[in-house]
């Protein structure tokens with residue numbers, strides 16, 4: 001299957017910023033930050049691997065703790081085939097493979113998938129990686145666990161989230177487990193109601209050239225969606241690139257209904273992926289459900 005890559009950035013100018021629509025429609029200006037852009041994904045890969053912070057991926061000691069919990073508490077140490085959706089550079093998959101699981105990771109970040117493949121080859125991990133969009137990819141079948149972690153679930157529209165859950169359901173064996181790590185409703189609302197802000201950078205995630213990043217957020221009460229906009233202003237040319245990201249908020253009941261609709265039962269909520277998290281990560285929690 002061909003990767004389905006969407007363009008998430010739009011070139012605008014300074015006047016377009018002045019005349020922008022004040023309340024954007026959820027998902028209308030782009031869906032998420034451009035994980036799949038080659039340059040962005042190279043810069044993001046450095047953030048995934050950085051041990052000074054927990055952005056993009058958590059620090060290795062936290063991931064070790066999570067994987068221990070997944071292996072012992074969720075999988076009861078029984079080796080299974082694991083599907084890691086939005087696997088990034090394979091930091092969870094490589095550890096699960098080290099504990100005897102056979103892993104398949106899918107991600108549309110070219111740099112992350114290249115890193116994950118190289119790591120698996122060099123260390124002979126039982127991990128297979130695919131550079132694809134999880135909304136379109138063929139997941140295969142025969143899995144004992146399908147996971148989508150670190151809040152990415154909320155950055156899909158409800159339509160896409162349902163599609164991904166349906167595909168995961170199909171890919172799992174009967175009795176197979178789904179592990180989600182979504183955001184709380186309150187956290188998503190806080191993102192949407194957050195203040196506008198900006199920063200300057202000589203080169204960073206959104207551009208390797210000197211630039212300003214102007215950020216604003218909105219909360220769409222009717223659909224419970226937070227929308228974030230980023231205008232990247234190139235310092236040399238004044239050219240502007242716009243990125244936008246929307247996040248769907250769900251109540252606990254909303255998660256339960258969605259999972260039931262997609263054929264999952266025995267839904268359990270956990271405070272985290274195991275162990276206590278720092279305050280910055282307290283907005284995430286874990287859900288384990290079983291394919292009926």
Ligand SMILES: C[S@@+](CC[C@H](N)C(=O)[O-])C[C@H]1O[C@@H](n2cnc3c(N)ncnc32)[C@H](O)[C@@H]1O
Pocket residue numbers: 035036056057058085086087088089091092106107108109112132133134135149150152
């Ligand atoms: C917050 S990162 C988490 C990475 C990894 N799960 C971890 O915790 O280390 C989210 C990941 O989801 C991937 N992603 C987002 N949307 C995707 C899509 N539609 N298809 C495939 N991957 C996607 C991004 O490229 C990124 O690697």
